Amino acid sequence: MSTTSFFCFGPEDSYISKSFAGLTYHVHSQSLHQLLTSGTVGEVHWASLGPIIESWVLSYKSVSGGNRIVRGVSTPPILRILLDTATPGPHFRCFLGPDHSFIAWSPNFIRWNNLPLxxxxxxxxxxxxxxxxxxxxxxxxxxxxxxxxxxxxxxxxxxxxxxxxxxxxxxxxxxxxxxxxxxxxxxxxxxxxxxxxxxxxxxxxxxxxxxxxxxxxxxxxxxxxxxxxxxxxxxxxKPRSKSKAGINTNGGTSNSNNNSNTNTQTPSPNQNGTLNNGTPHPPATTPPSQTHLRTLYDQWNKDTTSRLAAAIPIPNPPSNPRTxxxxxxxxxxxx
Structure with missing residues (x-):
């Protein structure tokens, strides 16, 4: 099994990619798409996309067990001749570039043409x-x-x-x-x-x-x-998952050290305002009304929004934006 990973950019946002997550692709070439979906490709060894839609090379192992190298009709002519006689295998590599440039090699040969000087x-x-x-x-x-x-x-x-x-x-x-x-x-x-x-x-x-x-x-x-x-x-x-405390049915955090047979009781206050253990009972307090809380929140929200807006700089639009x-x-x- 080939474990080689690769990512190949192609024209008009096309690509073909292989990693341990499998083979993914978005190609515009009808011939390449038909080959990839034909059911005859067992395992892809390598792929390369050229700047022209029908310029591509695919090295793969067929479902019948044999290795093959297939190329598109617009692949550089010199490379087409080379590939027609090359011995296919998992170690074949090929890169396509602008202006019919390419480089290809295997354990038996290396050939390039029209590369940048x-x-x-x-x-x-x-x-x-x-x-x-x-x-x-x-x-x-x-x-x-x-x-x-x-x-x-x-x-x-x-x-x-x-x-x-x-x-x-x-x-x-x-x-x-x-x-x-x-x-x-x-x-x-x-x-x-x-x-x-x-x-x-x-x-x-x-x-x-x-x-x-x-x-x-x-x-x-x-x-x-x-x-x-x-x-x-x-x-x-595999995304790393953060450890989370278990949640019990009562909405509290469960603790593995709790004993299910333990019964905890809370002292109850007596009539004179003290707890049964002698501790004075805390005086009752009146919580603020919902209207008062809402007023305080609205004022805080207004002040915070104003300060944040004043702190954010206004960017200048680019003179020549790219699409x-x-x-x-x-x-x-x-x-």
């Missing part, structure tokens, strides 16, 4: 005539504007954040996450378990560390999906 230079520097100097790639992912992240098997990393023509950062949330993790003295990038960048939408990504810390960015409506993947990446997530803003999600160690 800096990413290709990085991979070439890891590879020497004698073999992999820094180890073969473990994770390679890139998005629009040549933003990328690469991690080798030996823990070597390379990444780049793209700038716009006005030198504004195009992936600010991703950059912020990398800088925050770099600032942690005890963190090493070899402890990165998984990372994936969106090839179609800027600043959408997911990154997970071996200690359970994760960070991601996605538009608001899909935040629960991304969070569910991160929480179930290593194992099936879809990725939402940053970050959770510290959940193990």
């Amino acid at each position: 800096d990413l290709e230079v990085c991979l070439q520097s890891w590879l020497t005539p004698a073999g992999w100097k820094a180890g073969p790639p473990q994770l390679v992912t890139w998005g629009s504007s040549s933003t990328f992240f690469a991690l080798s098997t030996y823990g070597e990393i390379a990444y780049k954040f793209a700038l716009s023509m006005s030198l504004e950062m195009k992936w600010p949330i991703f950059q912020e996450t990398v800088e925050e993790w770099n600032a942690e003295g005890a963190f090493e990038w070899s402890d990165l378990a998984y990372i994936s960048l969106d090839a179609t939408t800027e600043d959408q990504f997911i990154a997970i560390r071996n200690d359970g810390t994760w960070a991601g960015s996605i538009e608001d409506t899909a935040s629960e999906t991304l969070e569910g993947f991160a929480l179930n990446f290593f194992r099936l997530y 879809r803003t990725p939402k940053k999600l970050q959770v510290r160690n959940q193990n």
Whole structure:
């Protein structure tokens, strides 16, 4: 059984994800959807979605027991030729990017095409005539504007954040996450378990560390999906339940040390205003009326509302609001 978890972003808010919670997906490709619902796919090993709807790759074990690699009709032509002759198996990996770019590897081969220049230079520097100097790639992912992240098997990393023509950062949330993790003295990038960048939408990504810390960015409506993947990446997530005291039928808190045979009696007052044990009986007090309490509450509520309203600053509207803003999600160690 394959225990590999992955999350792949696709065009128009599509995705395909596998974790210990199972396989989930929202895909626009009719051919991929038909394959996933055909009943012939037994276990998905790996999947990748390209920026074009019919550009996709699915590696799986069929219900009949054989491994297969299937791809969409718009998958890059060079990759289609490669996949038609590749030996399928659970260790096959493939990543698709903008402009028909891709990288694919298995224990028997590695091939890439049209990668961002800096990413290709990085991979070439890891590879020497004698073999992999820094180890073969473990994770390679890139998005629009040549933003990328690469991690080798030996823990070597390379990444780049793209700038716009006005030198504004195009992936600010991703950059912020990398800088925050770099600032942690005890963190090493070899402890990165998984990372994936969106090839179609800027600043959408997911990154997970071996200690359970994760960070991601996605538009608001899909935040629960991304969070569910991160929480179930290593194992099936079980929410921690807080211990609660048992409640008895009388509305009080039950105590396991109580003896059911114990009969506790309360001393009753006698006619002279003292309890039977000699303690003076407390004088009776008249509780405030409901009208008086309501008046006090209304005054307190009015004063509190006024003070809170005065303390809240009025934000200035953005000069150029985005219709879809990725939402940053970050959770510290959940193990």
